[in-house]
Amino acid sequence: MVNRFFSGIVAFGLLLTGCASNQKENISRLSLIQKRDELICGVSGKIPGFSFIERDGNYKGLDVDICKAFAAAIIGDSEKIQFRPLTAAERFLAIKTGDIDLLSRNTTFTLSRDSIGGNGLTFAPVVFHDGQGLMVKKESGIDSIQGLANKSICVGSGTTTEQNINDTFESLSIPYIPIKYQDLNQVVAGYLQGRCQAMTSDLSQLAAARSGFKNAKAHIILDDVLSKEPLAPASDGSEQKLADAMRWTIFALISAEEKGITQSNIDDKVQIAKNNPQLKSLRRFLGIDGSLGEKIGLRNDFVVNVIKTTGNYGEIYNRNLGTNSDVPIPRGLNEIYSKGGLHISPPFN
Amino acid sequence: MNRNQKIVFQIVLVLILFGLGAIFVNNLIINLIRTGIGFKFNWLIKPASFSLAEPPLPYSPSDSYAWALLMGWINSLKVIFSSLLLATFIGTLIGFLRVGKNSIFSMISAAYITVIRQTPLLIQLMCWYFVGFLSIKNNLFFNIRNIFNISNKGIEILGLHLSSEFSALLFGLSVFSSAFIAEVIRGGIKSVPIGQWEAYRSLGISEKQGFVKIIIPQALPAFVPGLTSQYLNLAKNSTLAIAVGYSDIYAINDTIINQTGRAVECFIILLFSFLILNLLITKIMGIINKSIMRSRI
Numbered sequence: 001m002v003n004r005f006f007s008g009i010v011a012f013g014l015l016l017t018g019c020a021s022n023q024k025e026n027i028s029r030l031s032l033i034q035k036r037d038e039l040i041c042g043v044s045g046k047i048p049g050f051s052f053i054e055r056d057g058n059y060k061g062l063d064v065d066i067c068k069a070f071a072a073a074i075i076g077d078s079e080k081i082q083f084r085p086l087t088a089a090e091r092f093l094a095i096k097t098g099d100i101d102l103l104s105r106n107t108t109f110t111l112s113r114d115s116i117g118g119n120g121l122t123f124a125p126v127v128f129h130d131g132q133g134l135m136v137k138k139e140s141g142i143d144s145i146q147g148l149a150n151k152s153i154c155v156g157s158g159t160t161t162e163q164n165i166n167d168t169f170e171s172l173s174i175p176y177i178p179i180k181y182q183d184l185n186q187v188v189a190g191y192l193q194g195r196c197q198a199m200t201s202d203l204s205q206l207a208a209a210r211s212g213f214k215n216a217k218a219h220i221i222l223d224d225v226l227s228k229e230p231l232a233p234a235s236d237g238s239e240q241k242l243a244d245a246m247r248w249t250i251f252a253l254i255s256a257e258e259k260g261i262t263q264s265n266i267d268d269k270v271q272i273a274k275n276n277p278q279l280k281s282l283r284r285f286l287g288i289d290g291s292l293g294e295k296i297g298l299r300n301d302f303v304v305n306v307i308k309t310t311g312n313y314g315e316i317y318n319r320n321l322g323t324n325s326d327v328p329i330p331r332g333l334n335e336i337y338s339k340g341g342l343h344i345s346p347p348f349n
Numbered sequence: 350m351n352r353n354q355k356i357v358f359q360i361v362l363v364l365i366l367f368g369l370g371a372i373f374v375n376n377l378i379i380n381l382i383r384t385g386i387g388f389k390f391n392w393l394i395k396p397a398s399f400s401l402a403e404p405p406l407p408y409s410p411s412d413s414y415a416w417a418l419l420m421g422w423i424n425s426l427k428v429i430f431s432s433l434l435l436a437t438f439i440g441t442l443i444g445f446l447r448v449g450k451n452s453i454f455s456m457i458s459a460a461y462i463t464v465i466r467q468t469p470l471l472i473q474l475m476c477w478y479f480v481g482f483l484s485i486k487n488n489l490f491f492n493i494r495n496i497f498n499i500s501n502k503g504i505e506i507l508g509l510h511l512s513s514e515f516s517a518l519l520f521g522l523s524v525f526s527s528a529f530i531a532e533v534i535r536g537g538i539k540s541v542p543i544g545q546w547e548a549y550r551s552l553g554i555s556e557k558q559g560f561v562k563i564i565i566p567q568a569l570p571a572f573v574p575g576l577t578s579q580y581l582n583l584a585k586n587s588t589l590a591i592a593v594g595y596s597d598i599y600a601i602n603d604t605i606i607n608q609t610g611r612a613v614e615c616f617i618i619l620l621f622s623f624l625i626l627n628l629l630i631t632k633i634m635g636i637i638n639k640s641i642m643r644s645r646i
Contacts, residue, residue, distance in 0.1 A: 162604060178400050180600060
């Protein structure tokens with residue numbers, strides 16, 4: 001018995017070392033990506049509108065377009081991406097071990113995740129402002145959180161969702177029974193089969209799930225919003241250069257929308273900027289003057305590359321979540337600041 | 350190979366193994382330092398701040414992570430041991446029917462074994478849960494004077510309530526393992542030489558008596574190793590609980606990893622828990638085996 005226990009421990013130790021990958025040190029992640037000529041991007045792969053595999057086998061969605069923008073900025077080619085579908089529990093370790101370069105997977109920006117004492121990541125600017133909600137069947141007659149006392153609620157395990165629902169119900173002293181599944185698909189199945197009286201998730205995911213129901217009108221999303229869920233891409237906290245490149249790529253998308261630069265008029269704008277030396281700020285933004293790109297380890301005209309590939313933030317939003325898309329979600333907080341939303345870019349100076 | 354060559358070969362082998370081990374350990378330490386993951390266990394005493402659907406002991410979100418893990422561990426043991434008993438019962442029954450003389454029963458049990466063994470456990474579990482229990486809806490499927498009833502809330506026996514998650518996992522694991530156990534039982538019985546059957550028949554001992562007193566005692570030693578390995582599999586398979594929403598130790602680990610980010614520590618706890626549990630099962634089966642061998646002599 002003792003012998004076996006000992007050999008078990010040794011074997012387990014070997015197994016663990018097998019998990020550890022051997023990376024070259026002293027080379028920044030950003031140069032590694034450029035050298036590899038490929039970006040490894042962690043996504044969910046299961047949420048329509050954010051990242052979802054289409055019939056033709058390609059990934060599509062807002063998170064996916066953000067990855068493409070990063071690849072266009074860092075490598076100069078949005079096709080050179082390897083997508084890795086990750087579960088909620090896998091995602092952070094995948095960054096820390098270096099299996100993926102960055103995460104673009106509907107991840108909530110929180111203090112613990114962003115800090116060295118916590119998960120040790122660094123978050124890029126928010127790409128989608130979400131909030132957590134509850135969905136119930138119309139026939140149940142439930143119209144507020146109070147109506148859910150002692151009821152079962154289906155929730156995905158290992159997410160901030162799980163913590164928020166607990167915090168909310170505990171602070172209101174309302175008892176409830178959480179039924180936890182690993183995967184959003186199971187949460188939906190459990191809810192539709194009647195195991196739970198309500199399901200909870202981010203509002204965007206509830207809307208996406210409901211769009212696939214047979215009778216979408218029989219389900220209502222309660223007005224109570226349990227939390228703010230700012231979703232943002234993330235990278236390893238020790239990779240400052242990569243974090244800078246990601247941060248300013250997203251600001252470029254937002255800034256382009258502020259300036260009215262789109263995928264279709266980018267060539268004209270470049271021409272206009274070249275012909276008009278007095279348009280200083282536009283020339284700097286498009287990399288004709290100055291060396292803004294160089295300062296963050298990218299080409300000076302990285303913005304042009306990004307906008308040519310994905311369009312500005314508004315175009316990305318409309319393509320994936322706009323009124324004519326498969327998962328329409330009103331823009332609300334996700335408008336740029338001048339239209340009453342929260343997206344704003346610091347100046348490109 | 351002469352004696353000296355053998356010694357040199359052994360020494361080289363030991364050196365190679367030692368060297369490989371050193372490289373692995375070195376690699377592990379370097380990587381843990383490089384990624385800044387490191388080992389820490391002080392988070393275990395912090396409040397868990399998540400609630401559980403069916404805690405076996407009093408539990409609230411303000412209890413510690415360690416307590417939450419213990420709840421998961423007890424939940425795991427609950428489902429492992431109850432499925433172990435149920436699987437052994439069903440498996441033995443099917444195994445006996447399979448070798449029995451009644452050809453209809455034999456065919457039915459052969460079909461049962463084939464179907465169950467050729468389909469993945471995960472799909473069977475999902476089937477038990479989503480297609481089985483949850484699709485019963487609200488009307489009672491089965492009800493005998495309120496002593497025993499089945500609904501989409503689970504099973505109710507004499508006031509004992511089993512949730513639908515627990516029930517689905519219990520039946521899924523038991524049915525899956527029973528097919529393998531049935532094959533172990535069949536193999537054990539077939540290992541008794543045909544001469545033994547002929548011998549008791551020629552002595553005029555009845556079929557029932559002969560089977561119970563002559564064949565089974567001789568087949569028992571052949572059951573134990575096969576059963577041990579099936580029990581170990583059953584214990585490990587119980588981690589699929591997360592697929593049907595049952596809060597076993599793996600499901601709770603999953604939540605904790607996400608809240609604390611301490612994946613390496615959590616997996617170490619998980620792996621050690623199962624290592625110890627399975628060594629215990631092996632040990633108990635070893636004791637049973639010894640007592641069987643002793644009683645034969």
